[in-house]
Amino acid sequence: MNLFRLDASILPGTSASAEIADIAEAEWVAAHPGATVTRRHLGTDALPADAWTLATTAAFAAEADRTEAQRDALALGATLAEEVQNADAAILAVPLYNYGISQHFKVWVDLVIAGAGPTTPLLKGTPTVLATTLGGGYGPGAPRAGWDHSTPYLERILADIWEAELTTIKRELTLAAATPGMESLRDVAKEQHAEALAAAREAGRALAER
Template structure:
């Protein structure tokens, strides 16, 4: 039994997502003492920006004709896909940056898809938890309702393409406590924080029976 944890925050020491993910991991560790946790931190140890293009061209080029850079990128894609396919459970902490998908998450996804030989269901039936956090408010009635262009993409990839048994934990308004002009949102932010922590404590990453 192994857990693959991926953190995409640029600021891990102050990451609101990591706080929630730490609780999910603690629950998993308590249920599976001594079992390995494989970690990758693309936010602070980013994947090469040109790796996907190199891996993609390598996939359509005869192996003897691969350049050294293509060979390295294709091997990286295979490693990332193998990590994901080999995990029994997956935990991802992905923030919303500038209203869209983290570039580090997108690069990782592109490489995994290449390494897996296409958009294959490599997590079929496996439990996964996505922790996603947003500095502002994007819910129904908010001035920026509909501006979150990340969460739907994340769930589409993890649940629909890779077919994981996905649980999503969301926290909004993480900047309310420190940002002038957001004072009126602090009670709402505190509720969102408390609800996310409660969800993390009761989230199970144990595969479903059968």
């Protein structure tokens, strides 16, 4: 058995998304002692920003005409795609940054697609947990309702293109406890925190049973 775990927080020591993912992972590992966990942390080990460009342009060049950098980028894309495709279960911890996904996560997605093809269902039938966290509030009635341009994209890639059996755990208001002006939201934030951790335990157990 092989669990693929991806993190994208740039602050791993205090990551709210990692907290959720850690709980789900612990449930899976407890049910599969000795199993393999393949890890990739984009926040602490970012992929080269130009790799996708190199991999994409290489696809339009004859093999003999490709530069060493293009060949390396193609190989990297293939490796990343293989990590995803080989998973029996997957957990992705991806926070929202600046109302969308971060550039380092987008590079990863683009390289995986470059390595596997744009329509390959890499996670077809694979139980997958997406832990995503947002510093503010983006739900109905919030001043910035509709500004979450991350979660729909993540679900489109994971569930619709890669065909994962996806469970999304979404926690908002992660900055409320420490941000001036958000004091009135702290009780709601605590509730959402507790709900997210409970959902992580449930999702992890369900992941382990598959």
